[in-house]
């Protein structure tokens with residue numbers, strides 16, 4: 001199964017409502033799609049979102065990295081020679097983790113098809129089903145209560161609440177949401193780097209005093225402020241999860257060894273794909289640290305790859321793979337099955353994609 005061409009395209013999917021975090025507001029999934037064609041007729045698909053405020057990647061940089069740096073390094077390679085292809089992909093250029101993730105995902109899709117097995121089974125085959133949370137965008141408290149209650153009425157038991165815009169308003173948001181949803185709903189908070197270390201300690205302690213029982217707080221402080229995050233982790237009882245602070249396996253080692261956070265959020269767009277994500281899983285296992293699997297604003301295409309990783313690895317104990325649920329449409333036939341909070345992997349070879357509508361291919 002030899003690689004004969006790599007095509008780059010774009011997909012545009014409207015969101016059900018604007019997605020708002022402390023870092024940005026987005027109304028569409030507007031992502032790069034990669035298609036790797038082989039001489040046997042098998043095709044592998046990958047996807048990458050331009051999450052400039054987190055990864056630094058833009059649609060132009062992702063497309064350029066694939067077309068101008070990665071493509072020629074792996075054209076003609078046999079998928080059976082998987083390790084060599086992966087090394088070439090890694091060495092094609094530094095950084096550009098989203099472009100690398102898109103190609104890595106397409107290659108894993110082909111790897112599964114080569115051995116006629118779903119990727120999650122090749123990686124460990126730990127489970128077939130998982131439960132995702134759903135994100136509540138940061139808005140005024142009334143709108144966030146409404147969105148939280150909508151999610152609860154759809155059966156979601158875990159909400160990921162976006163905060164980090166204004167510490168006092170964030171506390172009002174949490175007061176209103178906890179009161180509305182009651183004590184049985186799990187609440188996760190994601191400040192997306194919006195608080196200072198002192199603000200985070202103040203706010204989290206307030207919520208602890210009120211008995212809010214927050215499952216964890218994600219990325220309370222700036223990505224590079226590891227000392228600040230360590231201070232938060234040391235000074236509160238609530239678990240702290242590192243997201244934007246951990247891209248590479250080396251970052252994971254640094255966070256874990258410095259005890260700067262309790263949990264690591266793995267996203268394929270930060271690691272550069274499944275290969276490095278597996279390394280982070282191994283590191284976390286060695287140190288006895290749990291991981292969450294997360295996503296950016298991605299369609300079912302690349303989120304399916306994250307689902308397979310989570311299905312393969314027991315160290316991934318928390319799931320934030322709601323990207324496809326935030327989209328108004330699902331143009332992808334095949335892949336993982338999303339039924340509100342329940343996600344199931346299919347046993348089709350690779351990632352099981354059958355057809356994707358609406359891609360505009362670059363010439």
Ligand SMILES: C[C@H](N)C(=O)N[C@H](CCC(=O)O)C(=O)O
Pocket residue numbers: 021024051135160190192243294295296297320321322323
């Ligand atoms: C979509 C997912 N639940 C999520 O919240 N991801 C964000 C980043 C998403 C983005 O800005 O594209 C996160 O965990 O920080």
Ligand SMILES: [Mg+2]
Pocket residue numbers: 190192218219243244265
């Ligand atoms: Mg996050």
